[in-house]
Amino acid sequence: MTMKHSDFLVVGAGLIGSAVACGLLRRNHSVTLLDEGGEALRASLGNFGLVWVQGKGQGARHYAEWCHEASEVFPEYARQLQDETGVELAYRKPGGLTLCHGEAEYQKRTQVLERLKNESRHGAYDCSMLSRQEVQKMLPTLTLGPGVTGGSYSPHDGYLNPLALLKALHTSITLGGGAFCSGTAAINIRYENGRFLISTQKGEFSAEKIVLAAGHGITRLAAMVGMQVEVHPQQGQLMVTERTRPVLSMPISGIQQTAEGSFIVGLSNREVGFNTDTDTRLLKQMAQRVVNAFPALASLRIVRSWSSLRVLSADGLPIYQQSEICPGAYAITSHSGVTLAPLHQTHIADWIVDGVQPDEFENFSTRRFDVEKIA
Numbered sequence: 001m002t003m004k005h006s007d008f009l010v011v012g013a014g015l016i017g018s019a020v021a022c023g024l025l026r027r028n029h030s031v032t033l034l035d036e037g038g039e040a041l042r043a044s045l046g047n048f049g050l051v052w053v054q055g056k057g058q059g060a061r062h063y064a065e066w067c068h069e070a071s072e073v074f075p076e077y078a079r080q081l082q083d084e085t086g087v088e089l090a091y092r093k094p095g096g097l098t099l100c101h102g103e104a105e106y107q108k109r110t111q112v113l114e115r116l117k118n119e120s121r122h123g124a125y126d127c128s129m130l131s132r133q134e135v136q137k138m139l140p141t142l143t144l145g146p147g148v149t150g151g152s153y154s155p156h157d158g159y160l161n162p163l164a165l166l167k168a169l170h171t172s173i174t175l176g177g178g179a180f181c182s183g184t185a186a187i188n189i190r191y192e193n194g195r196f197l198i199s200t201q202k203g204e205f206s207a208e209k210i211v212l213a214a215g216h217g218i219t220r221l222a223a224m225v226g227m228q229v230e231v232h233p234q235q236g237q238l239m240v241t242e243r244t245r246p247v248l249s250m251p252i253s254g255i256q257q258t259a260e261g262s263f264i265v266g267l268s269n270r271e272v273g274f275n276t277d278t279d280t281r282l283l284k285q286m287a288q289r290v291v292n293a294f295p296a297l298a299s300l301r302i303v304r305s306w307s308s309l310r311v312l313s314a315d316g317l318p319i320y321q322q323s324e325i326c327p328g329a330y331a332i333t334s335h336s337g338v339t340l341a342p343l344h345q346t347h348i349a350d351w352i353v354d355g356v357q358p359d360e361f362e363n364f365s366t367r368r369f370d371v372e373k374i375a
């Protein structure tokens, strides 16, 4: 079998690896993308599609700013990706709401925003608490249930069709001349004479640099090039309703109406290991919360439900790490892979091509966990 060589090998064609691969191609390098597919866990196929800023980054200003930057560049990013690939992303940025049910939730949300404001660089955090009346004014076509006490609103939030985003990235890779090898799991990685060799069932691949973006598969692969990258699964369950006329004009944390008219509900996070079963009791609770928010939706039929596993680091923040033992090997993993796609395609790809780590990336390196261990 002949060895296939390229400048970069990217392992994992989910939202993270695909966005990085697009960025590498844009810098005129040859890129091969290997993806296991099949039975592999793939967070990018089961997510909610929010481009979301509000509430993120408590105690981690760098992450709050990172998400904010992504939301700022997202409209232009989406426009360009759509123009290039012809894939309609259904991206909209009307701002987003988080609803509060009851007084305790309202107080808690107020405290979260207060903390984010205090931690922000200029003492300002562009997300406001709204009274019940103010929320109702923003949602004129849906009457709020009696238990809704208000909510928070940020103009920076938006949403899209996440499967379309993944399809657009894959299309862009193909159009850009990238080699896409699906059904090709990286089995072993060797580092020899400054080159990486990845063995798969379909033969061996080599490259000057490699990007490990294999979601839940990253820990095993990263260890082969001297990196300790720990991630764990957190299950999220989602359900989708039949289509109805457009009534919800902006995404609400956990509830959104798609361009086609279906409601998608995703209001859960459970620590159940690699279990991807759905749980009827939990789905019922989620549906009840939606009906409590908007009683008029009670008659909608649920047509599908699924669960998917978030890929989370110990503190829930991204990991962007270059191997110290095998320079040229990078581990990239993150929750919020939809939101951060434009930054993974630009800043992360530039770092990998140029080899110059932006200062702020130190916050996202695995070294932060060493500090925690010592402390």
Ligand SMILES: Cc1cc2nc3c(=O)[nH]c(=O)nc-3n(C[C@H](O)[C@H](O)[C@H](O)COP(=O)(O)OP(=O)(O)OC[C@H]3O[C@@H](n4cnc5c(N)ncnc54)[C@H](O)[C@@H]3O)c2cc1C
Residues within 6 Å of the ligand: 011, 012, 013, 014, 015, 016, 017, 018, 034, 035, 036, 037, 038, 040, 041, 042, 043, 044, 045, 046, 047, 048, 049, 050, 051, 052, 184, 185, 186, 187, 213, 214, 215, 216, 217, 218, 221, 235, 236, 237, 238, 266, 308, 309, 310, 311, 333, 334, 335, 336, 337, 338, 339, 340
């Ligand atoms: C329920 C849920 C809701 C979410 N909602 C949002 C949201 O609203 N907004 C947002 O921004 N983010 C959201 N996310 C997070 C987002 O989906 C993830 O950040 C993103 O999908 C992670 O992408 P990834 O490429 O790292 O992982 P994955 O999508 O899991 O991709 C990893 C890829 O690596 C491949 N792979 C694994 N091992 C190997 C190997 N050995 N060789 C080759 N290939 C391999 C797999 O086949 C897979 O395709 C949500 C996630 C979940 C689970």
